Amino acid sequence: MSPSIPEKTDSPTSVGGLRSIGALGSVLAFTILGASILLRLSTHFGVDGIPQSNLPLEYENAIRMVHRLSASSLGLLALVAAILCWIRRASLPQAVQPVAWVVAATLLLAVIGPLTSGYRYSSVTIANVVAGTVLLAACWWLREALSAVEQITWTQRPIFRVTLAIFLLHVGLGAASSDFEMRGTHWVAFVHSGSAMLTTLLLGSILWDSRKSAQSARLVVAMTGLLVIQVVLGLVSLWVTGRTIGLDFVHAMLSPLLLAGLVSLSLKGVLQESS
Numbered sequence: 001m002s003p004s005i006p007e008k009t010d011s012p013t014s015v016g017g018l019r020s021i022g023a024l025g026s027v028l029a030f031t032i033l034g035a036s037i038l039l040r041l042s043t044h045f046g047v048d049g050i051p052q053s054n055l056p057l058e059y060e061n062a063i064r065m066v067h068r069l070s071a072s073s074l075g076l077l078a079l080v081a082a083i084l085c086w087i088r089r090a091s092l093p094q095a096v097q098p099v100a101w102v103v104a105a106t107l108l109l110a111v112i113g114p115l116t117s118g119y120r121y122s123s124v125t126i127a128n129v130v131a132g133t134v135l136l137a138a139c140w141w142l143r144e145a146l147s148a149v150e151q152i153t154w155t156q157r158p159i160f161r162v163t164l165a166i167f168l169l170h171v172g173l174g175a176a177s178s179d180f181e182m183r184g185t186h187w188v189a190f191v192h193s194g195s196a197m198l199t200t201l202l203l204g205s206i207l208w209d210s211r212k213s214a215q216s217a218r219l220v221v222a223m224t225g226l227l228v229i230q231v232v233l234g235l236v237s238l239w240v241t242g243r244t245i246g247l248d249f250v251h252a253m254l255s256p257l258l259l260a261g262l263v264s265l266s267l268k269g270v271l272q273e274s275s
Contacts, residue, residue, distance in 0.1 A: 021077050033132045038249055109128065112128060112131075163202040166199050167258075193238060203223070203227055
């Protein structure tokens, strides 16, 4: 994904509408991920091979309802964003790519949604988490791209593309780890830990390079703190025996926040380069 900065050539209503869709879509995507992750972490397979939840039935039903309402609302937002973007595509070209990613991720999630029931296929579980993470990143990209106030030509930054790809791979391995864990298989967690080292190095490199930018100072500090917490939680989860739902849930929910920060940092990097 290659963010760009908007031109001041369109009406404030169009820009504000799409920016609001990006912001609200990010919140809804984060909620969807949270509900999906909590339900998965709270599930185990019984001796009969049927998945069983450790949550009280009323809590499980409430979480599923939140998930369905958030997913439906985000689907409507994606449709509205696609229509607005098509109408204003000439004057808001910076919205085209993020909206395209939002629509693509939403469609993929809608297609595989019926297959997620019962955690029958690990590949579907992994695709669901990765697509949900991409959806959040795309929504946040839309919000950030339309919040910038300067027209600046995007400069290709390979480090951001590589980090994004590795980050999504790491998220996918995290989903695979928890999916295999509830089936009684544990080795995937160590592969996930290996990808964590590479992801941390790449993110750390970007944060180090951005440390002197006044424009990115607060974001760099926040992301550094989140990254440290993420690493600590990951190490603790490896040392603790058995499933730790609360710890694993917090650990998983920090990843979308770090990815949103990476999107913001990539835009701020463009601004810094042009100054």
